[in-house]
Amino acid sequence: MEVRARAPGKIILAGEHAVVHGSAAVAAAIDLYTTSSLRLLPAGEDGGAGAVELDLRDSGLTFSWPCSRVRAALGEVGGKAGAPTPCSPDELAAVAKLLEGQEIPEAKIWLSAGLSAFLFLYTSILGPGKAVVTSDLPIGAGLGSSAAFCVSMSGALLTAAGAVGVAGGSGDEEWELFGKDDLELVNQWAFQGEKIIHGKPSGIDNSVSTFGSMIKFKKGELTNLKSRNPVKMLITDTRVGRNTKALLAGVSERASRHPDAMASVFNAVNSISEELSSVVELAAEDEIAITTREDKLAELMEMNQGLLQCMGVSHSSIETVLRTTLKYSLVSKLTGAGGGGCVLTLTPTLSAHTVLEKVATELESHGFRCFKVEVGGRGLQVCRA
Ligand SMILES: Nc1ncnc2c1ncn2[C@@H]1O[C@H](COP(=O)(O)OP(=O)(O)OP(=O)(O)O)[C@@H](O)[C@H]1O
Numbered sequence: 001m002e003v004r005a006r007a008p009g010k011i012i013l014a015g016e017h018a019v020v021h022g023s024a025a026v027a028a029a030i031d032l033y034t035t036s037s038l039r040l041l042p043a044g045e046d047g048g049a050g051a052v053e054l055d056l057r058d059s060g061l062t063f064s065w066p067c068s069r070v071r072a073a074l075g076e077v078g079g080k081a082g083a084p085t086p087c088s089p090d091e092l093a094a095v096a097k098l099l100e101g102q103e104i105p106e107a108k109i110w111l112s113a114g115l116s117a118f119l120f121l122y123t124s125i126l127g128p129g130k131a132v133v134t135s136d137l138p139i140g141a142g143l144g145s146s147a148a149f150c151v152s153m154s155g156a157l158l159t160a161a162g163a164v165g166v167a168g169g170s171g172d173e174e175w176e177l178f179g180k181d182d183l184e185l186v187n188q189w190a191f192q193g194e195k196i197i198h199g200k201p202s203g204i205d206n207s208v209s210t211f212g213s214m215i216k217f218k219k220g221e222l223t224n225l226k227s228r229n230p231v232k233m234l235i236t237d238t239r240v241g242r243n244t245k246a247l248l249a250g251v252s253e254r255a256s257r258h259p260d261a262m263a264s265v266f267n268a269v270n271s272i273s274e275e276l277s278s279v280v281e282l283a284a285e286d287e288i289a290i291t292t293r294e295d296k297l298a299e300l301m302e303m304n305q306g307l308l309q310c311m312g313v314s315h316s317s318i319e320t321v322l323r324t325t326l327k328y329s330l331v332s333k334l335t336g337a338g339g340g341g342c343v344l345t346l347t348p349t350l351s352a353h354t355v356l357e358k359v360a361t362e363l364e365s366h367g368f369r370c371f372k373v374e375v376g377g378r379g380l381q382v383c384r385a
C-alpha cells in the first residue's frame, strides 16, 4: 500500500512570536505544499527485521535505520497511533543517538531537527517502511516548512496505520479530505513533532497547515475567519537562512530581561491581531470600501512590523525589503519567525500591474526571490494507491 499526504505552508499576517506568549495571531494556508509518501516494507524485505527509511528527494539525501537498532534505542517500533504522548527528554536523547552515524553534510546540519521529528513520529506510529518527502516550500524561511513536514508526515503515518480515514473528495480528483476528529488527531501528533523542531511552539503553524483556511489563533484556540475579499500578498524570500527555535529563544530571553516592556509589546500585538481579524472579515463591495479595508490592513501590518523590530527579530535584509517596497507606497512585514527568511507585501487590488512588476524586479536585483501565492486554501489532503 502507498499513502501520500500533502500539507500546506502558511503566512502569518499578524502576531508571530507574541502568539507564543499568549497573544492572538492571524495566519492563512498558502498553495505551496510538503508531500510525504509512505510505503510499508514487510519485515525481511531488507534481509532482516526491516528498516525505517527516509528519502528527502529535494536535497538528494537518504537515511536508513535497521529496526533492530531503533528497538534497542526506543523499544517497540510503531503501534502508538492513539492520542500522542510528548517526546520525553530520554526519548529525545535516544533519537539523537540514532542520528549519530548518519551522513548529514555540514552545510545541511539544520536537517537534524527535521530528522529527529521524523524518527519520533515514525517510530511511534508505524512499523518498518519507507517515507519519501518532497516540498515546494523554501525550508527555514518563515513559511512553516517545519509544520508542513510534521503535518504531512503525521497524516500519512496515521492513514497507513489505519488510525484515521478519508471523509470525502476535495473536488480535486487526486486528493481526498479527512473528517474533523481525524484532523484533530493528526494535528496533535504534528504538534509533538513541531515541539522537537521549534522548542516552544504556539501550535499556530501546525494548526493552519492541518485545517487550512485563514484562522485567528490564541492560547491553542482556533477561530476560522471568513475572508470576504481576497487578501493578495507578494512574498519576498531574502534567502537569509535562520532558525525558528533560536529566534523564539531570543525573544523569550528579551522578555525575561524586560518583562513589563515586553508584556506591553505582546499586548499591543494582541490588539493588532484582533483588529486585523475583524478587518479581514469585512465585506467590501465598491472601490472605496476595498481601498479602505486594504489601507487598514496595511497600517496594521506596518504597526506589527515595528513591534517585531522591538522584539529583535528583524534583519538588515528585511529592512531592505521594507525600504524598497515603501518607495512604491507598498507596505511589508516579516512573516514567521523573522531574522531573514520571507517578507509579505500587501498588494492592493487596484494597484497597477506595472508597479508590482517594477517592485519585484528591484527586489530581485538585491538577490531576493519574489513570488505570489494563493492565500486561505485547503489544509491536509491525502491520496491512497
Ligand atoms: N521538507 C523537509 N525535509 C526535512 N526537514 C525539513 C523539511 N521541512 C522542514 N524541515 C525541518 O524544519 C527546519 C526548518 O524549520 P523552522 O521552523 O526553522 O523554519 P520554517 O518552519 O520554515 O519557518 P517558520 O517556523 O518561521 O514558519 C529545517 O531545518 C528542517 O530540520
Ligand SMILES: C[C@@](O)(CCO)CC(=O)[O-]
Residues within 6 Å of the ligand: 012, 015, 016, 017, 018, 019, 020, 142, 144, 198, 200, 201, 202, 203, 204, 205, 244, 248, 335, 336, 337
Ligand atoms: C514565531 C512563531 O510565532 C511562528 C513561526 O511561524 C513560532 C510559533 O508560534 O510557534
Ligand SMILES: [Mg+2]
Residues within 6 Å of the ligand: 144, 145, 146, 147, 198, 205, 244
Ligand atoms: Mg517552523
